[in-house]
Amino acid sequence: MNHALYIHALMRYISRNSGLLRTSNLKPDSNINNIDASYHVLLTIDALNENSIKDHLFLPIVSLGSVGNKYISWGAAVPNEKGNYFYTSFPQLGFIIPYLFFCLFGLTLHVSFVFLFVFLCSGYRMDRIFV
Numbered sequence: 001m002n003h004a005l006y007i008h009a010l011m012r013y014i015s016r017n018s019g020l021l022r023t024s025n026l027k028p029d030s031n032i033n034n035i036d037a038s039y040h041v042l043l044t045i046d047a048l049n050e051n052s053i054k055d056h057l058f059l060p061i062v063s064l065g066s067v068g069n070k071y072i073s074w075g076a077a078v079p080n081e082k083g084n085y086f087y088t089s090f091p092q093l094g095f096i097i098p099y100l101f102f103c104l105f106g107l108t109l110h111v112s113f114v115f116l117f118v119f120l121c122s123g124y125r126m127d128r129i130f131v
Contacts, residue, residue, distance in 0.1 A: 038114040044087065044095045045102050046109055051084065060087040060095040097121075 043062055050065030062074045063084040070083030077085035087095075098117050107113045 035111060038111050040087075041095060041098050041114055042109050042111065045099045048095075048099050055082060055084060056086075058092065058096055060090070060092055061085070062087050 044060050047061045047064050048056060048058070051061055051063070055061075061084055062077055063069050063072065071079070072083075072085070073079070074085045074087075076089070077087050079085050098114065101107075101117050102109070102113065
């Protein structure tokens with residue numbers, strides 16, 4: 001086996017196990033340094049669940065479903081005429097694929113399941129379109 005294959009195997013091992021190194025950040029009393037994108041995915045999944053498909057069209061919405069959550073600006077997110085804000089800095093699939101994963105398996109919204117998703121998908125290089 002040549003050196004390139006060894007390096008590839010090592011990088012794949014590191015990629016698949018990197019989530020395990022971040023599990024110390026899952027303590028309720030710790031901050032969210034380096035996992036804030038995972039919480040952003042959870043917010044988007046929650047917003048996709050709370051709003052109707054005709055309101056979000058599977059775009060990465062960050063406004064939750066109730067009337068009190070409309071017309072609240074969120075960073076550089078772009079609003080629509082109904083007061084929903086949409087995140088535009090990352091590709092849509094980076095949110096839709098985790099959303100489908102959560103729906104398919106009926107998972108509760110918790111960051112550990114985002115880590116599980118990344119762990120399962122890292123061998124397929126989907127982590128490049130995700131977190």
